[in-house]
Amino acid sequence: MAPEPEAGGGVSDAADSWGDNGLVGGMVGDGRYRMTHRLGRGGMAEVFAAEDVRLGRIVAVKLLRADLAEDPVSKARFTREAQSVAGLNHHAVVAVYDSGEDTVNGQTVPYIVMELVEGRTIRDLLVSAEAPPPEQALIIVSGVLEALAYSHQHGIVHRDIKPANVIITDTGAVKVMDFG
Known part of the structure; x- marks a missing residue:
């Protein structure tokens, strides 16, 4: 998974809501996914490389931005993405492995776990x-x-x-x- 790069992406500082210090080393998915480093950010989300501690593999975890996590429309759109793409199984589509919500820095935030594509x-x-x-x-x-x-x-x-x-x-x- 290679989201839009952090530099020059046209995303405001508000989009840098989690940042490396806020989540690196942290866990989501009831302790299943350990964040290792931020890969990038886009208009609605930030993406982190993470270790799936249960299966021992590296994945990408997409988190809804903190400034959008309380917005019901943004949360619904994010959740719809996970549900719709999870049903796709094609070699040219990045695979979705898991999704859910977890508490991150005191906020309930939806996440999507995806194939990490190098x-x-x-x-x-x-x-x-x-x-x-x-x-x-x-x-x-x-x-x-x-x-x-x-x-x-x-x-x-x-x-x-x-x-x-x-x-x-x-x-x-x-x-x-x-x-x-």
């Missing part, structure tokens, strides 16, 4: 390098279209497809994320 977003590739050659661009677009076709067959519309929500894994696979 790689770079299309946004990262476009900002830091030359555009991919046409052959690679076609492979990327094909992977995105495959993921979207699959989600549409299951009644789910992405609504925010953009370079920051498509990751190319270290092995070259295409993964679509952030169906919020």
